Amino acid sequence: MRCPFCASPSTSVVDSRSSEPDDAVRRRRQCAGCGNRFTTYERVEIPPVTVLKRDGTRERFDRQKLLRGLGRAANKRPVSDEQLERLADSIAAELRGQGTEAGAEKIGELALRGLASLDPVTAIQFASVYRRFEDLDDLEAEVARLKRQAGVPSETRSTIPSPRATVRGHGQGNKRRGHAEQP
Ligand SMILES: [Zn+2]
Incomplete structure (x- = not known):
């Protein structure tokens, strides 16, 4: 230099x-x-990975978007941000190692496998939403919708229709429970 x-x-x-x-x-x-x-x-010079979506369109692989999807699945679960960051990195690395194009489904599978090794419940939450959708765009929209539904201040279970919400229910109880525990 x-x-x-x-x-x-x-x-x-x-x-x-x-x-x-x-x-x-x-x-x-x-x-x-x-x-x-x-x-x-x-910097390492690496060609960007293009994601081939199930509808046939392509978009550039977005690690941040993947990370948001992982983070939402891990909501209230004992999975740290750092673990998710590392998982996103390893998925990105695996995709790069396989060429410049990757199927959206492949990314979902890698995410599922990685999450399963961290926390099975998180993996189930990810799968329950992701499997029904085309890609992470749809997943994000769906998770946002579920959050709006479930995000009302009272955590009354009967207002939450998703079966996923009952899984999440096991993790709650640290806050807003004081009044419920009075004799
Ligand atoms: Zn000089």
């Missing part, structure tokens, strides 16, 4: 850290010739 100030080829790295949003590695370098410091970013 040449110094951008004096073009000297002798520069050295004085600090190195990964920058979160895009997996880039940020390096502070110092020139041995003129002493100036500058920053470089190092």
Whole structure:
């Protein structure tokens, strides 16, 4: 790496850290010739993965969208954000390893398998919604709808029609239960 100030080829790295949003590695370098410091970013160059949806259309694989889908399935479950981040990364890596195009169904299967190893209930929640839909767009819309239905302040079970909600019900009880527990 040449110094951008004096073009000297002798520069050295004085600090190195990964920058979160895009997996880039940020390096502070110092020139041995003129002493100036500058920053470089190092990224892996990888072709984007295209998702082939069941309706035949294509879209770019969106790790954030996948992560949101995973996060919603894991709502109130003992699965950490970090575990979900790692799962999203491993799914992204697996897709990349298999080429530049992946079926939406394949992504769903990878997500299911990964979630099953973390928490079977989360996997079931994911499957119960995902399996009925074309892709994550539909899943997001459906989950948003369920949340609106279930999101009313009272958690009375009879107002929640989804069978999924009864599964989620096991996880509740930490809050808003005080009045119910009075003798
Ligand atoms: Zn220099």
